[in-house]
Amino acid sequence: MRDATMENLISFRSPKYHFRNVLGRKAWHIGPLFLINKDKAQRRKDASIDENECLKWLDTKKPNSIVYVCFGSIANFPDSQLRDIAIGLEASGQHFIWVVKKSKEDEDEWLPEGFEKRMEGKGLIIREAVTAGVPMVIWPIAAEQFYNEKLVTEILKIGVPISAKKWLRLIGDTVKWEAVEKGVKKIMVGEEAEEMRNKAKVLSQLAKSAVEKGGSSYSDLDALIVELASHKH
Template sequence: MDGENGQLHIFFFPYLAHGHIIPMTDMARLFVARGVRATIVTTPLNSLFISKAIAKRKTDPDNRINIKTIKFSSAEAGLPEGCERADSIPSPALAIDFFKATEMLQEPLEQLLLEENPNCLIADVFYPWANDSAAKFGIPRIVFHGTGFFSLCAAECINLYEPYKKVSSESEPFVIPNLPGDIKMTSMLLADFVKSDGETDVKKLWREAKESEEASYGVIVNSFKELEQAYVDHYCKAFGRKAWHIGPVSLLNRDNVEKVERGEEAAIDEHECFKWLDSKKPNSVVYVCFGSIADFTETQLKEIAIGLEASGQNFIWVVKRSKNEIQDKEEWLPEGFEKRTKGRGLLIRGWAPQLLILDHESVGGFVTHCGWNSTLEAVCAGVPMVTWPLSADQFYNERLVTQVLKIGVAVGVKKWVRVVGDSIKWEAVEKTVSRIMVGEEAEEMRNRSKKLACLARQAMEEGGSSYSDLNALIEELG
């Protein structure tokens, strides 16, 4: 315990990407609601975005979250000034430079650990050196992954057993060995660095991350037991890891203000968005969003537009244009598209208040890249999914949604592509959107989704599985 009233003090150190910062900020709020003192460590530009999300709670003395900033050495790493978050990396070729820049955060973090003397460091998996930093001050380091148990287990099994080496072609399916559920994949859906024999920069980072996870005090996971029970057990028993499931943390955001303040400034007025959604029947709108990193070509955007129009469904489509293209050039939209879909379609160019939209009763489906936050938010909203993974853990999350939970259908992506989307034709968009929105199959998926949404809420309530796991962790650290 630290000296301040014997109160447990935890440092939260998220990786510099929306998909890591947002859940870890929610997580810090979850801890302070139990009387823990929390400090979030981040860089100056990201601190603005975090302080907005927690501003509402600053007035409550019991719910104070401190934010400490440390300098991010963009220029020294060969990055443009102000490039402090993954979505601001100008080119995929600079991603490894961004990782290297994060290594320079070690010294300033340790300076803060010395000054603040916390009891525990919860640091993102992409800071493998955080174990050493915590050890210097004799405190435990807990790893935060930003994904669920299913994908942690699947990735570990593929790493251990290398099933991709036992098939005759990249497109031949294999069953992931020693993973419950008879889950099939192909090696085309695996990242190049996973399959490469030599040690690339990226492979080195993943190896170091894995080693630091194994040597850490344990792992904290934004998930709940009832969603992936078999994989919670498998992760802890088969791999001998210590883990706590404390989610879904997004359920902390109960009122509309909290939902809107989470993340960037929304590109649409919440009242305008609500008014549009209120005018639609329950379960009649499909929400289309691919996260903050994915980047589609004009050709692919046009296919999505044609597919959405052909589906005949109401839709909200969040479009993130390429950083390298002029924002107001919109040749990618089919001629007359907005006119023909007026009243039926709503385009949001930029950041959308996703929680607010998914939780609205008129939304009945979600076309998603299967990032873990988006997947979990859809589960909490009881909304079936069209899965359109691109990279990272997204192909594993797709398997969980379509093969295990059976609350979604795959659009048909055949290849791991990092950032720029695979070429999916409009017919596949039309077909899969219709499958999750109308008919008996859609109804069955929606019913399963709604049951999971109830279980998610129960997990977070007093006495629930996630509530109890968080209590157990706080007690252990205390």
């Protein structure tokens, strides 16, 4: 396995390999589906910052200098946890975009005092309920996310864990600001960060190739259609 390419390693670890070669069952590995749609995803109308404003802000920054923070639309953090995330991001000294499920009206209830003023030009907060080739800080909340953490941090090695250990419904384990600071710095600064970034770029290209014509995902989708058609009658 030491001489295996990353592509072969991914194939060996994939669910399709396990189903076909270990369990002896049929399996079709399709995705990532969002790469199939080449059009830009449209932001929800309730976003506090429009796309042009966000891109204009990004254009003022250096490549690979921004941390993107987003937990999706399902996870719900208490104000105390959001405050720790904010303090950790500030302490890391890194530039960031943070998508958070909070409205402008209740910002005083969870943001540290003077946070947005101190972060002017350095941090961008997008208040909305919504989505590479980049390394990640992994913070599992529930369900299969803890398995995803192991995949990203221990097998693919393109991310760092942030010490979340418990499955607590949709709130997740409590993480202190020091862990946020440490995780963000680790993926942004130093040789290890650069190594993770390079691996992530390779994986990104592999993912794009998979959904293109002739790629593994494209071929598996064709094979699935043929299989379903054979059972038509």
